[in-house]
Amino acid sequence: MRLKAWALSLMLGRIVEGTILQNGQVRETDFPNTRINNPASYGFKTYDADAPELSYKGRWDSKKVSYWSAPGVVFGFSGDTVAITFGQNTVNGTLIGYRVSGMDWIFTNVTVGGTHLLVTPETPGIGETYPVNPQRFEMRVSNWGYGVQIDKVHVGAEESLIKIPPYKRTIEFIGDSLSAGDFQTYESLSSFAYGVGEGLGETEYYVTAFPGICVTDQECWGNPRGQVHQWFYSSDTSWRAAQIWGDTPEPWDFEKMETTPDIVVINLGTNDNNVANNVSAEAYVDAYKKLIQGVHGKYPNAQVVVMELWLGFYQYGNSYGQSLGFQQELEDIVAYFNSEEYLSAPRIWDGTTKTTKTLDTPSQPFVHYFRTKGILQHNDIGPQYHPTDVGAIKVASHLLQYIKLTFGWDLIATGPEVFHETLYWNDQDSY
Template identity: 20%
Template sequence: MAKLVVFILLMIYGSVFASEKLILPSNKRIEYVGRWDKTDPKNYHSYWGGAYFNLSFKGNAVKINLTSPVSVYVKLDDGKMVLYKNVSGWVKITPDTLHSITHHLQVIAKFQNDEIQLAALALNEGGKLLKSVKKKHWVEYIGDSITSGDRTTQGNTSAYPWLCSELLNVAHTQISYCGIPLVSGYHHNYKGAPEIGMESAYLNLKQPNHPDNTEWDFTNAAPDILIINLGTNDHNLQVDTVLFKQTITQFTRNLRFIYPNSHILVMVPFNQAYRKEITEMVLNEQKRDKKLQLINTENWLNSNDFVDGTHPTDAAHLKISARLVKIIKPLL
């Protein structure tokens, strides 16, 4: 069946790829990290910012076929990330000077509404797709614009979750969205603000505001560690302290039900919102949940570490990631 699909694609794309090796997104040697819709074997679709795919290959050229415009970062081997802004169709994502040896390539959704829709890949004639080497551990970060790297130079890839995880050499996911509170029923008034809280949005395949959202399948794998950083938007939206405490309690219990063996770490927001409620919740829940932990962020940042009083600078995200590495590493 797969060979038939490749033949049909070759017929469609014609002589442009007559000398290249065409690869479907369903190829088992490609590693997908994040929330991806794989129901269509000819069009894998990512959701939530910072989703990415990895591939290892031997050759000197790679193209990807994108069915919808998207901004992606591409990292080749140990080089710097290169931004391909608002690209679609066939896009060559390797330099012309690349030597025909073994390489590792990473393609990353830049920000929260960048959705990669991958229809195919093409390698140069004689190129070979190799099996990707999967990371041993996986850390998931749940949060808002701060977790997404809003106001940073490179969006998700310059935010503390990405930076911290790369230092730890672990797979990582950022289930985060600008403006999102934890508690549903509260939302900002600007266009595009999420209309549900993370207590509901976390359960979905797609980020908030998708009209046809579906539930995410949690049965495939479990992160080793989940890190929650929520409360900043709840504070700005004046969510009652009692309601917030009740909701964060239930949210962590829901996560524990979904992931019975994962470590769950709850951060106090950097502006110290709901510090008392979060601390009390963790201390109380630790009586029944030994893998629940509080991250006290007091004095991690100062006034000079914020772009606008709320969002950390690039340098501040580096400071945060350095702190988190010391907390996460012993748990892996």
């Protein structure tokens, strides 16, 4: 069974256990049961969770607990065996995707305290005639609302882990449920943000996104803090983060990041724009500016992309219209950061103090506006106001081209699967 988090609109709702649904119909799945009994009998060679050969992707805290969207771990290995023991802060039943090198994703539900045998001689990618060397193991958490804790990593008795150097370019997404993949088939691994990060190829990506969150620092759909505050912390605003860290979450250690983002894409405001959260335009603009100032302070060389909001569609006469939100405000924010007023005396924000700090060094223009109007049509939005899987792919495809044209980034991915189970075709020529 797959754990699925359901919500109303962009709301973080109660978490229930269920299957993958397609338009109300159960989608057949065949997730292998990878948990093994008596792992000591396998004679593994075992590494601790802080082994230097392990590269943690996305945000993990110092206890090696994952948060936010699509966090993962990558490492090289020799031999034909990989197993992982998951710690006590794992949410039981969390669905993970994993693969060897460039093979397709395999999914399995992991268990608290369980050891899961993920790679065997029969795993696709093992024993190939022309292997990628070293073999690369990648694991990603599929659900934004759950998480795992890495306790141990195991390989064959005579084998070893191998450090995989990070890619040379990095992108980060800061967002809410639209970036986290809420209501999509494989959630985080079906989101447009993941699609861009993975679809670029040879690119590190962070998806610092959580459903229901505002950019404004206030309660929104059960999230106690907004991204203008929470982005500076390892953990998200989930119930399990509060369970683990209480009222004193662990600050995110920007200095220890493997790579610093070259591009930061921000898609925030859908929740601020909802009348239920009572956020004024002034509060929204102030928080959004502070967030960009925070990004500029932590990543002084990063380019920032502000995404135009999409708020679904409405029927207008005998056609449809697209709802937008904070359109003028977002355009004004972009203009402000590219103005002489800001660039001559840039201000940064650290997420904790009540005032910004002015830098002595002038900046070059670094904020861009990505217009989303016209990319999606009304049937690209599901009943719960979030993109369908196809809708997410459309947004990702347009954003990939925007990044290529604006920043000159080549599209390096040339074959490995990005979105799982989207292979549809017709092979009948007479019907």
